[in-house]
Amino acid sequence: MPRSNDEAAEMLQEFADLLAISGGDPFKVRAYEKAASAVAGYPRDITNLDEKGLDAIPSVGTHLARKIADLLRTGSVEELDDLRARVPAGLRSLLDVPGLGPKRAHQVYSELGITSVAELLDALHEHRLQHLHGWGERSEENLAQAIRDAHLGGARIQLAIALGLAEEVLAVLSELPQVRRATYAGSLRRMCETVGDIDLLVASDESEPVMEAFCTVPLVSRVLVRGSTKSSILTTKGVQVDLRVVEPSAWGSALLYFTGSKAHNIHLRKMAVRAGEKLSEYGLFDAGSGRLIAAETEESVYAQLGLPWISPTIREDTGEVEAALSGKLPHLVQLGDIRGDLHTHTDLTDGVAKLEDMVGAAKARGYSYYAVTDHAPLLYMQRMTDEKALEQRHRIRELERSAGITLLHGTELNIQPDGSLDWDEDFLAGFDIVVASVHSAFRQSRDAMTARILRAVEHPAVNVIAHPTGRSIGRRAPIDADWDAIFRAAARTGTALEVNSSPDRLDLDGDLVRLARSAGVRLAVSTDAHAVPHLDNMRFGVATAQRGWAGPADVVNTWPLAKLRRFLDKHAQAHVRAG
């Protein structure tokens, strides 16, 4: 079951879609959409809020608060059920076709009776659309192509893959003499876990050669849009890449604009309007005289709006602007704050690199400490034994003498379906750090799963719960558990929760990081590296922690070694708290 916030957001979004497609008031539609994203991004769990509490969420008024309350209480909303009964099932899916918005979806439904993508394809095949008002041969061809493309590309791509692709195109563009600056913007710069399409930005006085180069890079499969300031291509792998070319003097306002999020931009624009100004990708202007106020750097635009620069990772309009206004912007953890990795593997279990190579790479990164946490015996396929663990400990102690880096001997325990763990307390006491995680039986009931994880959190030897939700982005849904209860227990017992940096995990995600932090939970940002290159994934974990507003004080592996060691001794921690 999804979080209540997500459930309510999905309800509101479906409402918006159905209203739009049945020809409803566009402003009402937008009100539902705004409320949907406000609820999804609301930093607190709405499960136990009453109508008054829901009404306090920005963009949620009395009417929508009542509908959300109905949903949370009864599991359904009467008005939505009525609307579903009036709009044919399948019609909503038409909105997923790029280029087909609510107006035209409504048009093909009301004039041709089309209620699904399949029927739309039939109509396209028979050329029945080109006779509708406002349509022609080209719009018919484009729609058919869009449906084929959606089939080809479809799903959003992972952050790391998008970043690689962006850097490949940027490398070509940066070579051009006309290009002054070039970077990626959009959800990629905000380090969202998945990216729908890639937004690139170039500063140049001469756009034509840049567009020419962009539309002919080797990985282009088709040019979707070709203009003087904006072009879009589809890559051979089905990923859409958009390029905007702007004057160098408007670099800052353009970067701000194209980084988004949309909600963040709208918030800034409204502030500008209130101050008698106008904000666009071309700059901040005086609304009356049209005089340019700021445009060259992001910092200058923020400053003229009365704000400090805001990190792209938190530009989601979930309170960052208000925080900036009141001087309470969080001091976010940075990659350079990280002093060590607390969850890594070697070829003793399922890693592919030798202990010495992993340690050497960690040292080269400038870490001051490094934990080796190979799997424990209950993950049977890894064939770990007591003897192997002790022998590894001996090797680590030897290696540490010459390595110039503090090595922590740890292990990653398997949390069994009943919450029991590998090894007994005496044996576990010999490790410097103990990580525990779920590797199987992901589909337990919410109650069973919560009890299972709580048992591990309460265990006196367990320091970190790794990849807590067990999700695999795009492949496996997160487990269902009572996160509030788990966060409270983790905070009380001094058990850290991991922000796993692997691009296909990013677990906890930004939203859960934020909830965990507000419950007082400490975080461990780790790579779970199984090979040397995986150590570089730390930047994705740090970005995810930033998206949850985490600062260095929240992240135990930014702490000096002595402080970390005190945290890793749960008995001593309990003693300090009792005292």
Next chain:
DNA sequence: GCCGTTTTCGGCCCGACTGTTTTCAGTCG
């Protein structure tokens, strides 16, 4: 449907591109 230091009514971010128009509507981000 939401919202308010000009407003409880009358607005609601703004600009680019495409394809259909002969001055604009629809879609997207």
